[in-house]
Amino acid sequence: MNTARFAFIPPWLDPLRAVAVAMFDSNGDLIEANEGFRFTLSPEAGYNATQRIAEPTFEALLRMQPDETGLVYTGLINLHIGHGITRAFAGTVYRRNQLFLLAAELDISAFESLSSDNERLNQELDDARKQVSKRNHTLEKLQEEIATLKRNDGLTGLANLKLLDARVSEEIQRWERYRRPLALVLIDLDEFGKINDEFGRKVGDELLQHVATILNGATRTLDLVARYGGQEFAVLLPETNEMGAMIVAERLRMDLESMLILPLLRPLTASFGVALLQPDEKRDAYYARAGRAVKYAKSHGKNCIAMAGVVADCDHLYQSFIQEQNV
Ligand SMILES: Nc1nc2c(ncn2[C@@H]2O[C@H](COP(=O)(O)OP(=O)(O)OP(=O)(O)O)[C@@H](O)[C@H]2O)c(=O)[nH]1
Structure with a gap:
């Protein structure tokens, strides 16, 4: 990786930790990365795009045709951040000739885990609601029976x-x-x-x-x-x-x-x-x-x-x- 001053990535992007920006060549080798990228991805596994970009795969990105602005892909990007953990980002990949610029703009894994918590809570709430409505139904039936007993004569079933x-x-x-x-x-x-x-x-x-x-x-x-x-x-x-x-x-x-x-x-x-x-x-x-x-x-x-x-x-x-x- 180029440790000298950034050649491609604007310097103001470097300290932004919430934004991971990296440039790869067509072999997937990292050419430049900002601090956000290095901070997010632990170094021990190396920075080759083939290993680090889980989804869409780097091979798939290589096959995609850029539009007139150079945009190759925009959407969910899963990165292997190290220690066997994959994290989801919302990102964009640009291609200019043999260079790929990846900008993982927002780490959405926290939101994902929040939303899975939310889903679980909603499910629990749903189950609780179902149980309550089942109990209400039973209660209503019992109340109806009690009301009938109160209104009707036990022997003949006529009104009392x-x-x-x-x-x-x-x-x-x-x-x-x-x-x-x-x-x-x-x-x-x-x-x-x-x-x-x-x-x-x-x-x-x-x-x-x-x-x-x-x-x-x-x-x-x-x-x-x-x-x-x-x-x-x-x-x-x-x-x-x-x-x-x-x-x-x-x-x-x-x-x-x-x-x-x-x-x-x-x-x-x-x-x-x-x-x-x-x-x-x-x-x-x-x-x-x-x-x-x-x-x-x-x-x-x-x-x-x-x-x-x-x-x-x-x-x-x-x-x-x-x-x-x-x-
Ligand atoms: N099997 C049964 N008998 C009842 C019930 N309620 C009242 N009786 C009976 O009805 C009878 C009413 O008796 P009485 O008031 O003397 O009237 P009666 O024998 O019909 O004679 P009259 O009214 O003069 O024709 C009593 O023997 C009560 O025990 C009931 O729920 N079941």
Whole structure:
């Protein structure tokens, strides 16, 4: 290497350590190099371009045709810096006749290692995100299950009283706004105690499930069927007037009565109380009126439907009405 003053490389480039500049001949022998080059590449391995330029290889550079400015290559240049280590630079190679000028402008290996760290961190972050989203999904499912358990009766799967309460309150609010009719049908199975006594509570439970299926099957999706109490059910009928509610109740009554459910040898019947929401009526008062109608039906022979009047004196049985109307 020429140790005299630089013949080709401008003197101001010499002390710049971040810029490695070297000139080689076509054999790859180093002709000149600045301090940055010597600082970056340890001397013990010699400075021949064939050994020191890992990528693109010096052989490849020899084959490349320079453009009109002498530029042969620009891009990533990997240099063997010694001790078996290769470092990446962003650089340019020029060729003038048999001379090659290499300018490795920026050591990007630090950035590369940073970016590989970054990649690893991103990967870890991604994995963590996936795990969190998986856990969130499980949590959501559990929350849904809990919510379902909270809303639904464990035995029949019907809405429970809490859900009925919420829906009735909602419908009362809607009534106050739009004045659309709202009907509530309470259903109390007749002599259910005897069934339990005769066949055992397990059979009783199965019958309750059966009733739930019948009620669900006979109502619209807009209606809400709920387990109101032990052997009591409720059907909330939005957008339904007195006649409509009576038709639904009678259909349910007949569905129950006409079905033979083993091991019962007699029909499973129920007493029905129907109530239409009255102006300014609160939820509990509404329930109470429907309940009063159920009692009225019970006290008038069971397996029948009573319509709740505004006051107790006005409660009345509907069977006769239905027969009269031939519904
Ligand atoms: N198997 C079962 N029985 C229940 C359940 N909840 C309430 N019961 C029973 O339902 C019966 C209700 O009895 P009562 O209130 O006397 O009414 P009833 O025997 O149906 O008689 P009436 O209403 O007068 O027709 C009781 O025997 C309760 O134990 C339940 O979840 N499963």
